Amino acid sequence: MRCEILQEWDDILATFQKNNCDIYFFKKYLSLYESEKKHALCAVCSENSNIMIMPYLRSEFLGYYDFETAYGYGGPISNIEDPDWCNKAFCAIHDYLKNNNYLCGFTRFHPLLDNERLVDAVSEEHKIQVIYDRQTIAIDTSQSLDEIWTKQISSKNRNMIRKAEKNQLVYKTEFNFESFDEFIELYNATMKRLTADDFYHFEQEYFYKLKESLAGNSFLGTVRKGGKLICSAIFMYSNYYGHYHLEGSDYNYSGFGANNLLLWKAACEMHELGIKEFHLGGGTSSSKNDSLFKFKKVFSSNEKRFFIGKEIFNEPVYRSICTEWERNNSSKISIFGNRLLKYRY
16 A cells, blocks of 8 residues: 655546545645645555545644644545455555654544545554534435425425515525625624634635635525625535535524525525535534524435544654643633644634
């Protein structure tokens, strides 16, 4: 087996089966999250025609490296289904990172690819801690629009969508993002209103870079009432999977069904694009009573499991760094203490 770390890997992904990769694994997506301190890289293990790749964002800390998957999902994916080979390939990548001064790594596995199964049986010395996080929802857009409407969309949701149309709300798909500046303003106002975590806040540059980098793989969905933008979201897609990415809405119109109309029309668009599964994501917590999760579930009962993974390559150094961080940041332990990369905060 041969392992290496590449700065460019989209050509490799182009050879994978359409249902075995996704927009989150391409360099053009990870590059959206690069900064002076974070670099988009990809660990690759190959043997003959068998390939496993694992894209990530690398940071440096006290002379060591750590990594995490980009906003959304990631983890290892392979061009073959052989569990034994995939386990060996993952172990080889683990050893390669360990031998190249990596301290630890945090993975958000992909709920539609179930790629946490690729590390189910790795040996103890290569162990990655795989943790169930929450359920997510996906709409089966391979069905006809009539089947999606009658078999997946709940009756209550159908009534809300009809209400939105009755209230003269107008949806539009914008592949050229003509309402982009309005969307950015609406998104930022929404995050501020919700007092969202810093994780959900982005610099202005990020939005324009996303628009440019994902041209041909994204669209802006907008809902207006009387010309006013009241709800809007960025949607991404590749050959097989689509995703609900970032959304903003005007709380003053919360009873009009704007979000219901937005996601229904976006699902229709995904169907027309030939997308087979449209992933809405999960709630803001792991609770089945989470209000956001319950809202998404009215679009489909097709639930997916989301897992995270934690790897430590150098246990003594990692423990030493964390102990020092806890000693100097006692007030932050209750907030960040359970995070693998706690020492970054």
